[in-house]
Amino acid sequence: MPLRIFEPRYKQLVDDCMLGDGQFGVCLADQGNTVDGWEAPHMVGTVAKITKCTDASPDGMQLQLETIGRNPFCITRMIPPSIARPPDYDPHSIQGHHAVSRINEEAGSGKMYLQAEVEMLQEIDGSVSLIQWENLVELWKRKIIAGAPQPVEPHALDHVLEQYYLLTETPTTDYVYSLAALGASSPQELQPILESKTLEELVQNVEVLLE
Structure with missing residues (x-):
């Protein structure tokens, strides 16, 4: 599963993953619901493992990931990000990246991405004919x-x-x-x-x- 990463919060997530086991949770956005102004996730997602990470732009603002899906999970408790979504949020420019980083530093340099406690779901049993x-x-x-x-x-x-x-x-x-x-x-x-x-x-x- 290819993923293009350009938002500062997800670049922070990738950095943390690369320092760990390379795994993170992927959930589709639950459109219409938000957490501190950010799009809220659906409650069921899947674990993904990074198999390759490369720069996708000369300025280093975008990353290209190759991932493989792992086990499904269900969110039991959401952990809000360190900052609320700024009214003038701009993830596409260097100035926007610097602005978000500055806001996060002022808030204590926490995790800008949404975290959660999850329950791993049993994989589907049975053979496909x-x-x-x-x-x-x-x-x-x-x-x-x-x-x-x-x-x-x-x-x-x-x-x-x-x-x-x-x-x-x-x-x-x-x-x-x-x-x-x-x-x-x-x-x-x-x-x-x-x-x-x-x-x-x-x-x-x-x-x-x-x-």
Whole structure:
């Protein structure tokens, strides 16, 4: 899962992760809800581990991360960030970065990113049948073809699956999650899939996503 990091609070998070075990929690934003002015997260997320971190801009203001997903979790208690979102928050300029850093220093140099106590969730048990997998792949292909601005050859879609290591006759739930990510139009569409508790619920939610 690639991530582009440019906000000062998340750059602080990455710095802390690189000094530790490289793991952090990822939650989609719960639009409409806030914590001290910052977007609040959904209560269910997943642990991600940084596998690669590089500068994505000459000025060092942006980082490019490569991550892999780990175990799902549920937030049990949120720990607010050290500062509230400034009214004139500007994460895209050097001046904006300096302003946020100055505000945080004046507040005691705490953690600018949201933290939480979490409960790890049990991973989904069960085996994905080849019939279930082939049906999901077929739904994904139909969705891509229907939404493409120009004709798409079937072998081109097989090449995409090959690039993402999704050509298999022994599918697992990890394959199902990855296919869903390829078929999602926005990250928010993946939240019901992340919250699935059983294999049957997972497959059904992915079918809804791809139809």
